[in-house]
Amino acid sequence: MSEQDQASGLRKWASLQRQQQQAEGTVDVAAAEHVPEDTAPLLAPALATVEEPAAMTPPKPKIPLIVVGLPGSGAPQVNKVKARLGQWSRLGRSWAGDPDDWDIRIAMAETSDLAQLRDQYSRWALWISSDADTFAGMFGTLRQLHERGGPRRLLALHEPHLPRQGLLDNLRQAADYYLNMELLVLAR
Known part of the structure; x- marks a missing residue:
């Protein structure tokens, strides 16, 4: 007025x-x-009271997470990772937070600039599927990461029904013993 x-x-x-x-x-x-x-x-x-617009808070920066071991890339693969982070969040894992707070980036272990990616990003994960050939495939991915200067520490992203004994422990022990890599396997 x-x-x-x-x-x-x-x-x-x-x-x-x-x-x-x-x-x-x-x-x-x-x-x-x-x-x-x-x-x-x-x-x-x-x-006359003039209402000022509500202060806009800037969007919270997303946390980058580089994931290796997924066949291919794209939205379906990113959604798999976000679904797993969401399951951990619902189990009370506060570090997992809201899956939408993560900037999921799919990387291939064969990439030539793996050492540069390692220097740029601190959070890495290995996607572990539950098919019959998983151990050989995942160990091969870890070996490529090792040979190309990739990260030495990765979070094990796996399906919720996969038991810790067996595949997960074997991968963790082999990564540690043969490649001097730490594969972080979370207990339920």
């Missing part, structure tokens, strides 16, 4: 007050006085 509109509104209100008092037979001098234009800005803050 502009200042002129506010002054005009005040004049109309004063005029209405005068008319009501004249109808009753008494005239209040103060109410009958004309409201000067220069006092309207002094009254404006009390009469």
